[in-house]
Amino acid sequence: MTMTITRLTIIEALNQALRLELERDERVVMLGQDIGKNGGVFRVTDGLQAQFGENRVFDTPLAESGIIGTTIGMAINGLRPVAEIQFAGFMYVAMNQLVSQAARMRYRSAGLYSCPMVVRAPFGGGVRTPEMHSDSLEGVFLQTPGLKVVLPSTPYDAKGLLAAAIDDPDPVIFLENIKLYRSFKQDVPAERYTIPLGKAATIQEGHDLTIITYGAMVTVSQEAARQVSEQTGASIEIIDLRTIWPMDEEAIVASVSKTGRAAVVHEAPLAGGVGAEVVAVINENCLYSLLKPVARVGGYDTPFPTPGLEDHYLPTVPRLKAALLKTLED
Amino acid sequence: MTMTITRLTIIEALNQALRLELERDERVVMLGQDIGKNGGVFRVTDGLQAQFGENRVFDTPLAESGIIGTTIGMAINGLRPVAEIQFAGFMYVAMNQLVSQAARMRYRSAGLYSCPMVVRAPFGGGVRTPEMHSDSLEGVFLQTPGLKVVLPSTPYDAKGLLAAAIDDPDPVIFLENIKLYRSFKQDVPAERYTIPLGKAATIQEGHDLTIITYGAMVTVSQEAARQVSEQTGASIEIIDLRTIWPMDEEAIVASVSKTGRAAVVHEAPLAGGVGAEVVAVINENCLYSLLKPVARVGGYDTPFPTPGLEDHYLPTVPRLKAALLKTLED
Amino acid sequence: MHTDALETPYQLLDLDGRLTGSMPSGITDEQLRGWYRMMWLTRFFSNKIVALQRQGRATTWGPLQGQEASAVGMAAPLQPRDWVTGSYREAGAYMTKGLSIAALTYYTRGYATPRELTGEDTRCLPLQIVIATQTLHAVGLAMASKIRNAGEVVVGGCGDGATSEGDFNEALNFAGVFKAPVVMVVVNNGWAISTPRSKQSAAARLAYRGAGFGVPARLVDGNDLLAVFEVVREAVDRARAGDGPTLVETVTYRLGAHTTADDPTRYRSKEEIAYWEVRDPIKRIRQFLFDRNLLDETEDKHLVEEAEAEVARQVEIAHNHATPGPDGFFDHVYQELTPRLQRQRDEFQQLNLGAK
Amino acid sequence: MHTDALETPYQLLDLDGRLTGSMPSGITDEQLRGWYRMMWLTRFFSNKIVALQRQGRATTWGPLQGQEASAVGMAAPLQPRDWVTGSYREAGAYMTKGLSIAALTYYTRGYATPRELTGEDTRCLPLQIVIATQTLHAVGLAMASKIRNAGEVVVGGCGDGATSEGDFNEALNFAGVFKAPVVMVVVNNGWAISTPRSKQSAAARLAYRGAGFGVPARLVDGNDLLAVFEVVREAVDRARAGDGPTLVETVTYRLGAHTTADDPTRYRSKEEIAYWEVRDPIKRIRQFLFDRNLLDETEDKHLVEEAEAEVARQVEIAHNHATPGPDGFFDHVYQELTPRLQRQRDEFQQLNLGAK
Numbered sequence A, B: 001m002t003m004t005i006t007r008l009t010i011i012e013a014l015n016q017a018l019r020l021e022l023e024r025d026e027r028v029v030m031l032g033q034d035i036g037k038n039g040g041v042f043r044v045t046d047g048l049q050a051q052f053g054e055n056r057v058f059d060t061p062l063a064e065s066g067i068i069g070t071t072i073g074m075a076i077n078g079l080r081p082v083a084e085i086q087f088a089g090f091m092y093v094a095m096n097q098l099v100s101q102a103a104r105m106r107y108r109s110a111g112l113y114s115c116p117m118v119v120r121a122p123f124g125g126g127v128r129t130p131e132m133h134s135d136s137l138e139g140v141f142l143q144t145p146g147l148k149v150v151l152p153s154t155p156y157d158a159k160g161l162l163a164a165a166i167d168d169p170d171p172v173i174f175l176e177n178i179k180l181y182r183s184f185k186q187d188v189p190a191e192r193y194t195i196p197l198g199k200a201a202t203i204q205e206g207h208d209l210t211i212i213t214y215g216a217m218v219t220v221s222q223e224a225a226r227q228v229s230e231q232t233g234a235s236i237e238i239i240d241l242r243t244i245w246p247m248d249e250e251a252i253v254a255s256v257s258k259t260g261r262a263a264v265v266h267e268a269p270l271a272g273g274v275g276a277e278v279v280a281v282i283n284e285n286c287l288y289s290l291l292k293p294v295a296r297v298g299g300y301d302t303p304f305p306t307p308g309l310e311d312h313y314l315p316t317v318p319r320l321k322a323a324l325l326k327t328l329e330d
Numbered sequence C, D: 001m002h003t004d005a006l007e008t009p010y011q012l013l014d015l016d017g018r019l020t021g022s023m024p025s026g027i028t029d030e031q032l033r034g035w036y037r038m039m040w041l042t043r044f045f046s047n048k049i050v051a052l053q054r055q056g057r058a059t060t061w062g063p064l065q066g067q068e069a070s071a072v073g074m075a076a077p078l079q080p081r082d083w084v085t086g087s088y089r090e091a092g093a094y095m096t097k098g099l100s101i102a103a104l105t106y107y108t109r110g111y112a113t114p115r116e117l118t119g120e121d122t123r124c125l126p127l128q129i130v131i132a133t134q135t136l137h138a139v140g141l142a143m144a145s146k147i148r149n150a151g152e153v154v155v156g157g158c159g160d161g162a163t164s165e166g167d168f169n170e171a172l173n174f175a176g177v178f179k180a181p182v183v184m185v186v187v188n189n190g191w192a193i194s195t196p197r198s199k200q201s202a203a204a205r206l207a208y209r210g211a212g213f214g215v216p217a218r219l220v221d222g223n224d225l226l227a228v229f230e231v232v233r234e235a236v237d238r239a240r241a242g243d244g245p246t247l248v249e250t251v252t253y254r255l256g257a258h259t260t261a262d263d264p265t266r267y268r269s270k271e272e273i274a275y276w277e278v279r280d281p282i283k284r285i286r287q288f289l290f291d292r293n294l295l296d297e298t299e300d301k302h303l304v305e306e307a308e309a310e311v312a313r314q315v316e317i318a319h320n321h322a323t324p325g326p327d328g329f330f331d332h333v334y335q336e337l338t339p340r341l342q343r344q345r346d347e348f349q350q351l352n353l354g355a356k
């Protein structure tokens, strides 16, 4: 068997992943608003209903709690449902079903029932969407045990992580950054493969400073790191968390213990966010290696702004650069 | 005018605060499940409907999103509603109305409309309640800008903070710890008074270590501090945050800069919780004063357990003591 | 769409246990006696947990005394492959579906019932605390049955208060849209804690809700075992035949407190309770069985005593069953412990050893 | 409770603009012409924003072409003290209520409209993006009116898709229970993005929903301005008189795309669009006005041109109005900046200065 490789966007990679899962496991079904004929508002499910029929891929009424609540029932009763929430910001509407139900069914039933289900949702700023369409929710799910939260930043990762999420015996929130959806292509094998949940990727090695990030902030981090390295000669390591929860603490601690300096970067608000948790992990495990405070760069602690102001809100290369330079000071 | 002072439980102090607000401001109304005739399942609103009538204090249908959604409308249209959610865990049902609506109405309307409203809800463990009745949600609200979050630990504070919350021009989540409800009495003036939101209280001064805590963990902290001081001679400062958001960072930073050691204690899960944010604040502002990693003591990162196991889950005096002793080591 | 049938609850047995309609077909004498016994088991069980709670040996409990006909009638028509979902007050339906009293009792000790005590999966989702959430699970289970072409039917129970939650209405809507094989049973016991049915909705009947979602609805006397059984069986048959969901409102009454933490004298009258005591569902079916000569005083006495003893025996089993270790709350968060949870568990164990 | 009136949409004007019932009382000719003009303003405005969006000068926009009769008719019966709440597609109702086109346009530039441009409060809650949430706000506004004895009535608009959300159903229920002075208007335009009305609910009519919540319901031809006006006015009068809420379903059609980001050819047929183009609400009222001699070709031409010019003028105002500074997103989070937000704003400003 020869390995076929094509250059795909994240959207195409996700579509391919979903198609492969539908093909290999008849328990896999997909549901959501406008995912059938319309292929989803971003076309991630394009063509899937045509290929697999309305029994496997279907539109739902406009009700997020209804989608997640019925998905739980389907997951318990022998299916592997993949639900789409049209934009992650609308997961708040279904928050109770996610947090008090999907996340706790296994716990509540002492393992008798479980929810092998995936909830996909686009999120993220920089693309001028209406209110609540850009919000990053991953930080909220740190306080709601029982869920896994995955957030890919590349087409290759997107495909492998989505397959792993559908395979996973527990409920997985799978957050897809809108800005990255079509922003670049990458070589992706046509075959099915999985990338284990809970493992970060070191996408650039270095020994002076560690950037811990994920999602759309990976490219921002790469660019800021490049400029700072050029300017100062510093060697910067970049870790893409990929899975927010469970968090790959080992990777963070190993890297920061080595570099002694760190910055954590995300779009979500700072307060109680993933960045706060990363700082806390560093504090607990490698405080004595720290030469400078960990820089926390993220969305400000305001609601996600209206489209006209969002570019100022999102962490930018200059803002991150300033933080890196400060952290690299003696 | 002589000052009348009586010894009250938190329940009684809250009841008094609500009564005073209903008396002085006819815009104040109260709504929730079973708050009328029944006086609320914990009797916080006992007698208020009888005194102020069904137009001011009324029961609602069993629908949390309905309660918060209509409360928003009432707040916009000239009232100062105080909504009760029967247990904080059920705020997840209304999460969307809280986060995407109450928290953003001012922002969205550029200040034309606002939501001067209070959402009261009991929470907290140690009293053998059913599932979702004990969960601590304050950490979730760190990631949802536009809300204020208040969490009193004494009858005196409860009364003054509730009055301030009702006065506040913005939506306030007011979390009432069930275990503290009737656990002790305190001198409380009969008159109305307010305690400013956003200000922590230093309830015990010290110079060797700072405990940052709130809610039911205040007494646990006091006891652990007492024992540790006795055992080691260490002088321990205790800060009761009282308002979780906005957080009194100044108080935290000033204290930890002085003591060089800190522990943060709460019932909520650790990941992305208030403790993580406190550690991040310390990291950013007084890392160089830190002699040891900040100890984070909290609920474990599991769902709140069934009643039979909850005492093992909640931070205890021995667990906190161990953390304090470790933090006090050279 | 909306007829008289939704004004007057369907009844087969009047207050004196006299058959006022025609007997549902195909019910054996053994079944009748079995359901009657199940109603007693339900009552004894509920009362027993109340008593244990008073002794500090059970957690907060919501008694279902007075609702036994609805509880047993809604689950009696089901096959083993079918599902039931319900709130904390649906224990009688779960017992009828096959869940053991021991399994239910263990839960009231404050622990999730472990697999070895649950025994074979009886397809009863854990008693639900968060009001109305399980109604969506019911519809999801039914959608899966339909997708898998499995022929399973779901009975989704909830209270009158639950109908006010968005989830209940979304559940009805999904059930209608997907023609899910589900029977949504609203056990209208007159109260949601202190909130009377009349303040829960301006509609005279909760069964009216069906039409708005294209779901056929039935209204039934919830203290009439035969009527509940017949109405639910018809709905189950329809569902299994692929004809979609039904909404059933059973009109009954909670004779006890909302829970062991509730004081109902604050909000309801003695007269109201007296009115409903006359309508006790057990009395009614008992009289019917006597009139039909399916039971006499001696047999009844024996059956009742045996039921009480059986409850005691099962409670004993549950109370003798081992409890989880102090660190048991780390189990079943995920299928496998995550590294962080493993570390927290290790720390916990070390601390606990240290404390000893 | 559920009659033929809920099967056939109430109509006053047939497709040719002929009056088929009796003219609603007390409408002046000026009002009629004013509403007709408002329908044109609505259409021109919506089309203008679509055009601006194509040029990159407006954010995503949901056109309301084809829905002008529902938009204008639902707000026309209101007094200044009354309220309207609606989704992104209710701009026409807001304009009818008095909100300026300039204020609405400014919003499409990607900023919250500032106070000085909004002018006097017209009591229109910000166009809502999160489906159905505003229906509860509508009921809350109405509850406050009742509690304050203020005599204000609320018209709460939403789409057909919104009726599937829990919030919409909770809103109906609260409205019924509290007899709130609110008119819940469901603008059923046949689609929720690509999801047809028939897949949104198994009920033939969304107006059936009312009975389940004890809320009287009306079904009306949403492309018939006079019918919508009459039905909503009756409901508003009832509400103001203390007789409680009404649910109104207006049957209309979205002639354009869901939003500027949508491609409707993926999910609906040309035939369907053609069917509805014949039913254009503007055509119909125009013919009526011509038949009544309230308008002739010259006047109409002038009115239409003036409306288009007025939209252009208002858009101009909005586009000339100053935009917030880059740090504007720190405003209005709370009434006063918190210390943390003040610090973040300071940092932001320093960084921005540094970057210059």
Ligand SMILES: Cc1ncc(C[n+]2csc(CCOP(=O)(O)OP(=O)(O)O)c2C)c(N)n1
Pocket (backbone or CB within 6 Å): B033, B062, B064, B086, B090, B093, C062, C087, C089, C129, C130, C131, C158, C159, C160, C161, C162, C163, C189, C191, C192, C193, C254, C258
């Ligand atoms: C979402 C949610 N809100 C509130 C509660 C608190 N609560 C527990 S039982 C109950 C009343 C339920 O009434 P009903 O649905 O009629 O069931 P019943 O208790 O009468 O069986 C309430 C409000 C809860 N458990 N869940």
Ligand SMILES: Cc1ncc(C[n+]2csc(CCOP(=O)(O)OP(=O)(O)O)c2C)c(N)n1
Pocket (backbone or CB within 6 Å): A033, A062, A064, A086, A090, A093, D062, D087, D089, D129, D130, D131, D132, D158, D159, D160, D161, D162, D163, D189, D191, D192, D193, D254, D258
């Ligand atoms: C809670 C929520 N879920 C999903 C969406 C995405 N969305 C935007 S418009 C829309 C369809 C709305 O349909 P309808 O209520 O009929 O209004 P219309 O667009 O037809 O005016 C959807 C699903 C949203 N904005 N909010």
Ligand SMILES: [Mg+2]
Pocket (backbone or CB within 6 Å): C159, C160, C161, C187, C188, C189, C190, C191, C192, C193
């Ligand atoms: Mg009830």
Ligand SMILES: [Mg+2]
Pocket (backbone or CB within 6 Å): D159, D160, D161, D187, D188, D189, D190, D191, D192, D193
């Ligand atoms: Mg629509």
